[in-house]
């Protein structure tokens with residue numbers, strides 16, 4: 001059967017990873033979380049203790065090996081053989097990732113790897129620039145969004161469920177600030193591709209979003 005490339009872009013906390021993982025499983029497609037790749041570079045850089053320097057971080061990102069090992073509940077992530085699945089989700093990494101992701105050399109290194117992963121087709125990839133830059137010819141492009149209140153509230157519940165502390169208002173501000181930084185950066189900003197379908201999930205369940213996307217995939221096969 002024909003295998004297509006599905007690109008899912010959208011702002012922070014819109015549920016892209018959850019949805020893309022489920023759709024990927026249903027279709028038997030590989031799922032790539034590109035946000036985890038930018039988070040991995042950020043984690044690696046913070047671990048060096050060096051001051052922020054674009055050339056230094058760009059060189060680091062070129063030397064790293066990022067791997068995904070999909071499991072039932074999570075997509076495990078490894079950097080140079082070390083598991084970073086949880087380490088890349090800390091508030092410190094989240095607070096620094098947009099700055100790292102705005103570096104041209106970092107984006108070149110990541111996009112290169114992403115395109116290689118997608119060469120064979122049968123892939124679902126989520127991020128900010130998948131439909132606009134990484135796979136401009138993807139057969140299906142979705143721009144998944146939700147109100148900032150809804151996105152903050154979902155993230156809040158996730159954090160509380162992990163037994164961690166969290167302030168909803170602060171989370172909302174952090175999400176809005178990251179969206180602003182990602183949308184206003186010069187290289188590959190967060191933007192809906194002209195031929196992407198806008199899907200607002202504010203009033204939809206996870207299953208409804210998954211079913212909607214599966215139907216769109218079917219139409220393209």
Ligand code: CDP
Nearest residue numbers: 012013034035036038097098101127128129
């Ligand atoms: O899961 P969450 O919505 O918090 O974000 P993420 O998908 O893990 O992405 C983290 C950050 O990586 C974003 O805020 C962007 O700065 C950056 N990113 C990017 O620049 N391009 C992508 N294709 C994916 C993520």
